[in-house]
Amino acid sequence: MHVAAWVIFLVSYGVFAFGRLPGTKVDRPAMAVIGAALMFGFRVLTPRFAIDSIDYTTIVLLFAMMLIVGGLHLGGFFQAVTGAIVGHLNPRYLLPGLIFTAGILSAFLVNDVVCLFMAPLVLKLVDGWELPAVPYLLALATASNIGSVATITGNPQNILIGSVSQIGYMDFLAHLGPIAVMGLVVDWAVLHWFFVRGRQMPDTRSQTPDARRRTPEVRRQTPDAGLRTSDAGRQTPDAGGEQPLRVIPVLVMLAVLGAFFAGVAPALAAALGAAALLLLLREEPRKLFAEVDWGLLILFLGLFLVLGGAQQAGISRQLLDRAARLNLHQTAVYAVFTVALSNVVSNVPAVMLLKGTIAGFKDQHSAWLLLAMASTLAGNLTITGSVANLIVVEKAAPEAHVGFLAYARVGVPITVITVAMGWAWLQFVKY
Numbered sequence: 001m002h003v004a005a006w007v008i009f010l011v012s013y014g015v016f017a018f019g020r021l022p023g024t025k026v027d028r029p030a031m032a033v034i035g036a037a038l039m040f041g042f043r044v045l046t047p048r049f050a051i052d053s054i055d056y057t058t059i060v061l062l063f064a065m066m067l068i069v070g071g072l073h074l075g076g077f078f079q080a081v082t083g084a085i086v087g088h089l090n091p092r093y094l095l096p097g098l099i100f101t102a103g104i105l106s107a108f109l110v111n112d113v114v115c116l117f118m119a120p121l122v123l124k125l126v127d128g129w130e131l132p133a134v135p136y137l138l139a140l141a142t143a144s145n146i147g148s149v150a151t152i153t154g155n156p157q158n159i160l161i162g163s164v165s166q167i168g169y170m171d172f173l174a175h176l177g178p179i180a181v182m183g184l185v186v187d188w189a190v191l192h193w194f195f196v197r198g199r200q201m202p203d204t205r206s207q208t209p210d211a212r213r214r215t216p217e218v219r220r221q222t223p224d225a226g227l228r229t230s231d232a233g234r235q236t237p238d239a240g241g242e243q244p245l246r247v248i249p250v251l252v253m254l255a256v257l258g259a260f261f262a263g264v265a266p267a268l269a270a271a272l273g274a275a276a277l278l279l280l281l282r283e284e285p286r287k288l289f290a291e292v293d294w295g296l297l298i299l300f301l302g303l304f305l306v307l308g309g310a311q312q313a314g315i316s317r318q319l320l321d322r323a324a325r326l327n328l329h330q331t332a333v334y335a336v337f338t339v340a341l342s343n344v345v346s347n348v349p350a351v352m353l354l355k356g357t358i359a360g361f362k363d364q365h366s367a368w369l370l371l372a373m374a375s376t377l378a379g380n381l382t383i384t385g386s387v388a389n390l391i392v393v394e395k396a397a398p399e400a401h402v403g404f405l406a407y408a409r410v411g412v413p414i415t416v417i418t419v420a421m422g423w424a425w426l427q428f429v430k431y
Contacts, residue, residue, distance in 0.1 A: 004042040005313035008035050012306050016349045019384070028346070029295040032302020039309030046312070053308025054301065057163040057267045062110070063297060064270035065153055068256060069113040070291025071249035071277045078114075080246070081105070082121040091129045095196070096188050098122065099139050103147025103184045106388075107177075108257055111148035111155045112293065115140060115388045119395035133400035135195040138407065141392040142187050142414055145379040148388075149372065149422070150180035152266055155388075156296065157351040157375050162266060164355055165368040169260040175369050179425050183377065183418040190414050252277045296387070299348070307352050320356050329360050334367075335374040335423045339415065342378035343385050351375050366426055373422040381415040383407040 012035035015021050016028055026034065039045040045053075072078065081101060089097045106114045122140055126133045148154030152162030152172050162172060252273050259269035278285055310316050328334045334357075342350040354371060361367035379386025383393060383404050393402050 002313055005044040005309055005315055008038045009310045009315055013345050016345045029298040032299045036302045036305035039305060044313050045309035049312050050305055050308055054304045055163050058160045061159050061267040061270050062156060064274040065110050066292045067274040067288055068253055069109050070288050073117045073291055074283055075246045075249040078117040095139055098136055099143040099184055099188050102140050102143040106144040106147035107150040107154050107180060111144040111388045112391060115144050115391045119392045123399055134402055137392050137396050137402055138410055139191055141389045142380050143184060144388045145386055146183035146187055147180050149376040150177040155376055157347045158372050160351055161368055161372045167368060169266055176373060179373060179422040182421055186417050187414055190410055194410055248280050303349060303352050316356055323357060328357055331370055331427055335370060335419060338374035339378040339419055342375045343381050347375040347379055370426055374419055377415060377418045377422060380411045382411060
């Protein structure tokens, strides 16, 4: 049984690292299901221990946030945000505008879902302004990762950490929010250095006024989504004709965020918000359910069970004992190790492995925040570092190619600077 547990564990994490089982179509979510089933089949995992190994708070919060963000998408929220960028920004300011928009949205909504909905809209923007797509796709991916570090609901690994650590929403935001803001400034500076200062992106100041005003048509996907043309010739979102389909999801989101800030348990607040959305939306519930990333939920459930089997077989304890030899309780070493592991097996599996190491820290509160910071910012190191990156690349593939080296050229300096800055902030700024 012990040998079987090791084989299942290693094969599962091998697929999490490489993305697919060689010679098959088995991807990460599928391998999570297969690994969990094998843990039961070889009697490594008992039903009782399996129930105890699942963190249901994490699953509920992640599912509810996906429903809320899906409602925003159906209501045209992301199209409206993009339309506001179109209506108020000169193309030369699109890069910082996109970075801070994606970062702020990802701070309060799950970054993977933000990238899923915004990537096609970014492509429309750059196509209409005749700008190169790669700098802006890189901006979307990197900024969504950086912005998501700020809150418990910013990304899946933070959702897990928030649930297990019991750190409050405002406490999390107070400590990691400044790191996210500083990180977005670093992101802007690095991308500006490579693509504007480096003259790899056309200087829009040399364009004619007509060319600068020519903007893409960003249409909403709902019937009430009109665009009007302003006197300046620039298309802007129609300010009139607001429909409940658009207003209700935004009101629900604001109510849920208000509950977060008021100290309501995030899973409870999000679940009630999702329930209200299902009750009030005019759309068929199945349309809202279609917006959910079921693969990510399956991956979480499978991971809980695979790691539950590893824990019951004693594998987790053996790994933690070996990790102790690396002096991981030195915060700088821990941050670097987290970044490396997150890029080998992906950040969610890495956090699930590393959460068992927190008990060895004297200051467990800071250790949880360090784990959240390092595992999230690690996503910018390579193109495979986070699911958000892969979503942007896959969505853009038909129209723009983002290569591994092209991404790493900006991702590596962004990651090194932001992780070092985040470590220093958590290490030396105490409040």
